[in-house]
Amino acid sequence: xxxxxxxxxxxxxxxxxxxxxxxxxxxxxxxxxxxxxxxxxxxxxxxxxxxxxxxxxxxxxxxxxxxxxxxxxxxxxxxxxxxxxxxxxxxxxxxxxxxxxxxxxxxxxxxxxxxxxxxxxxxxxxxxxxxxxxxxxxxxxxxxxxxxxxxxxxxxxxxxxxxxxxxxxxxxxxxxxxxxxxxxxxxxxxxxxxxxxxxxxxxxxxxxxxxxxxxxxxxxxxxxxxxxxxxxxxxxxxxxxxxxxxxxxxxxxxxxxxxxxxxxxxxxxxxxxxxxxxxxxxxxxxxxxxxxxxxxxxxxxxxxxxxxxxxxxxxxxxxxxxxxxxxxxxxxxxxxxxxxxxxxxxxxxxxxxxxxxxxxxxxxxxxxxxxxxxxxxxxxxxxxxxxxxxxxxxxxxxxxxxxxxxxxxxxxxxxxxxxxxxxxxxxxxxxxxxxxxxxx
Amino acid sequence: xxxxxxxxxxxxxxxxxxxxxxxxxxxxxxxxxxxxxxxxxxxxxxxxxxxxxxxxxxxxxxxxxxxxxxxxxxxxxxxxxxxxxxxxxxxxxxxxxxxxxxxxxxxxxxxxxxxxxxxxxxxxxxxxxxxxxxxxxxxxxxxxxxxxxxxxxxxxxxxxxxxxxxxxxxxxxxxxxxxxxxxxxxxxxxxxxxxxxxxxxxxxxxxxxxxxxxxxxxxxxxxxxxxxxxxxxxxxxxxxxxxxxxxxxxxxxxxxxxxxxxxxxxxxxxxxxx
Numbered sequence: 001x002x003x004x005x006x007x008x009x010x011x012x013x014x015x016x017x018x019x020x021x022x023x024x025x026x027x028x029x030x031x032x033x034x035x036x037x038x039x040x041x042x043x044x045x046x047x048x049x050x051x052x053x054x055x056x057x058x059x060x061x062x063x064x065x066x067x068x069x070x071x072x073x074x075x076x077x078x079x080x081x082x083x084x085x086x087x088x089x090x091x092x093x094x095x096x097x098x099x100x101x102x103x104x105x106x107x108x109x110x111x112x113x114x115x116x117x118x119x120x121x122x123x124x125x126x127x128x129x130x131x132x133x134x135x136x137x138x139x140x141x142x143x144x145x146x147x148x149x150x151x152x153x154x155x156x157x158x159x160x161x162x163x164x165x166x167x168x169x170x171x172x173x174x175x176x177x178x179x180x181x182x183x184x185x186x187x188x189x190x191x192x193x194x195x196x197x198x199x200x201x202x203x204x205x206x207x208x209x210x211x212x213x214x215x216x217x218x219x220x221x222x223x224x225x226x227x228x229x230x231x232x233x234x235x236x237x238x239x240x241x242x243x244x245x246x247x248x249x250x251x252x253x254x255x256x257x258x259x260x261x262x263x264x265x266x267x268x269x270x271x272x273x274x275x276x277x278x279x280x281x282x283x284x285x286x287x288x289x290x291x292x293x294x295x296x297x298x299x300x301x302x303x304x305x306x307x308x309x310x311x312x313x314x315x316x317x318x319x320x321x322x323x324x325x326x327x328x329x330x331x332x333x334x335x336x337x338x339x340x341x342x343x344x345x346x347x348x349x350x351x352x353x354x355x356x357x358x359x360x361x362x363x364x365x366x367x368x369x370x371x372x373x374x375x376x377x378x379x380x381x382x383x384x385x386x387x388x389x390x391x392x393x394x395x396x397x398x399x400x401x402x403x404x405x406x407x408x409x410x411x412x413x414x415x416x417x418x419x420x421x422x423x424x425x426x427x428x429x430x431x432x433x434x435x436x437x438x439x440x
Numbered sequence: 441x442x443x444x445x446x447x448x449x450x451x452x453x454x455x456x457x458x459x460x461x462x463x464x465x466x467x468x469x470x471x472x473x474x475x476x477x478x479x480x481x482x483x484x485x486x487x488x489x490x491x492x493x494x495x496x497x498x499x500x501x502x503x504x505x506x507x508x509x510x511x512x513x514x515x516x517x518x519x520x521x522x523x524x525x526x527x528x529x530x531x532x533x534x535x536x537x538x539x540x541x542x543x544x545x546x547x548x549x550x551x552x553x554x555x556x557x558x559x560x561x562x563x564x565x566x567x568x569x570x571x572x573x574x575x576x577x578x579x580x581x582x583x584x585x586x587x588x589x590x591x592x593x594x595x596x597x598x599x600x601x602x603x604x605x606x607x608x609x610x611x612x613x614x615x616x617x618x619x620x621x622x623x624x625x626x627x628x629x630x631x632x633x634x635x636x637x638x639x640x641x642x643x644x645x646x647x648x649x650x651x652x653x654x655x656x657x658x659x660x661x662x663x664x665x666x667x668x669x670x671x672x673x674x675x676x677x678x679x680x681x682x683x684x685x686x687x688x689x690x691x692x693x694x695x696x697x698x699x700x701x702x703x704x705x706x707x708x709x710x711x712x713x714x
Contacts (some may be wrong), residue, residue, distance in 0.1 A: 172600060175614035268679035270615060287601055290682040299603045 001333060002059050003093040003138065006066050006078075007321050013084035021053040021077065028121065029128045034073040036130040038066065043135040045125035047100070050109055054100060056093070058134050058378055078306035079248075094138060095326045101142040102149040102318060103156065106391070109315050110156035112351035139330070144323045152321060155314040158307035160425045162190065163197040165303045166274050170198060173272050173293055181205035183240030185233065186247030187219050189274050194244055195223065196323050205346055208242055209233055213245070238262040244274045252283040271317050274300070334398045341408050342391055350385045390415075392399045446497065448492035449551045455485025456520075458546055459540035466537050478533055482540065486524065489517050489547065496561060515577045516546035522581040526621055535621055538588025566645055567577070575636030576661075580696060582629015583668065587693040589622030590686035594704045597682055619681055622689070624670055637665055657702035664695040 009023055023031050035044035044057040068248035070078040088096045099105045122139045123130045133246050146213045159165045180203045182195055206225030210216035228236045268291050273281040277294040287294040390411050397407035456483035462474040523539045596612045671688045674680040
């Protein structure tokens, strides 16, 4: 395999360290070129996001380390950051790439951006030509694994922020948010965020009201909405389907009797109160009215918490899938590993057979066609019998990760086959440097 | 009933059985198991059902309501058609949770009938009677669907209010969608029910005179129609939904069942000559 991966992420390094290694997108092509120009590096790509930098390479032997790249490109002595850097090789590197792509290594497990970021990094490296057959195989597989994890587990389905839970709930009540209106009572970072989310999901009209009318006007301008005077709050709130409250009032400003009035004015069309204020702005009794749904900050937070817990459970399923996929990937690589050996073994014995026939031909005199066939069958039979055990052993060794290399070496030594490296080079020359997935 | 139509009907019952199972699994929150096959299954059931109805009509040689099993089968068929009309509009199978069991029971009862109650009145060959029944049954189908939707509305409302995790269960469509389905199903069924009752009344007056009104089934049908109208009116005038609408819909549904049972006591519907 000979994959090497070195990286920092949000868990191993604080932002001061991560920013030392972050590479802006514009510099990525240059960076991957620098990476592949290091001695022993055959292929390489780099993923750089705000939470992680992953430097992935395939080396010609297992031993190459990427220190040269750190000195050359970053001008940093990696030893200074050794505590923050993690390094994975071969199987572990494959596993890490799969986990990153499947968003299992993310700060918020299951967040969807990372896959896109990895795909982008891959596209950049491909465009520059630093990704060839083996990294290509790895990344293609990683994308498939990410897709499988997304399809087969619920790791990415539930909302894990207060604002997105609010959107989910609004959708559960109103279906489509198209044409729905929002009323912001009071201002605050969280309520603004919730409003922004709702607008992004199709809500159209937004009204703002605040004890200080100037602030309402400023906020309304920000959202392209309408500021309404605070003293007309009870008359105007029923205009909105979704009410987000976050005033500093010491007691509830919306009580059950208000709710009844709103409902009759709305002809019983449902209303959704999102109460972000502490102390609460909406009397919990309001929730008892048919068609009024009240969620306070704790209710929302509770949904978030339970979703986060769900994601953790789902992440366990996902990890199992990744493990399985790593095994499959490795098995496939190893089968590919033994194929060239089998082929050269067959070629070798066939050459021996031909040479021997040619050698004794003169002594045999003229043969009848039947005799010709018999000689052919006899020699072929012997060769096949001899080849049988080594080939089955190779094939079964391919399935056992620890054995494969030993058995390949052994068979090559026993039969005096060409050195693998020269063989591969010749093969590559023969197919014009195409995709030969052989051991490098 | 001939042999082949019964075979087709039984095939349809098996297909609807998938729907029934789907409903039960949904209730136990394991709905995803059958979600992929439920639509084709009940769709296939509908086709077999249609074939069965057509064949039995051809076999008898005329539109026949003489057998009670045929009527049950027809009612189930129409309920399923209405379900599919709404399925095409809203892409949700969730009203099926109520519709599928009703359809299954009706079709099943119809398919196992060995000795159908047969009414011999020549009146039943009358095309107008057939129109009357189809109209009424389509009205029933709309009412069934609306009833189903109102139950789902209650379930969804409760889930949202309880603030439990189930609030975000994905198998139920949004409250608004359920509400739309319930209301539109009512609107859809109402003209059918109205014209069904009008044609029935005209036919009955023609044959029995004004006394038909004291017939229990007819009385129940009129009450049901009144509740139906009340449902529509409260919805239209003050937007009643949720608990109150579900209560009325359940009431209408129960009367509909009673009216169905009242067939056994109704002189008019057993076509006993006056």
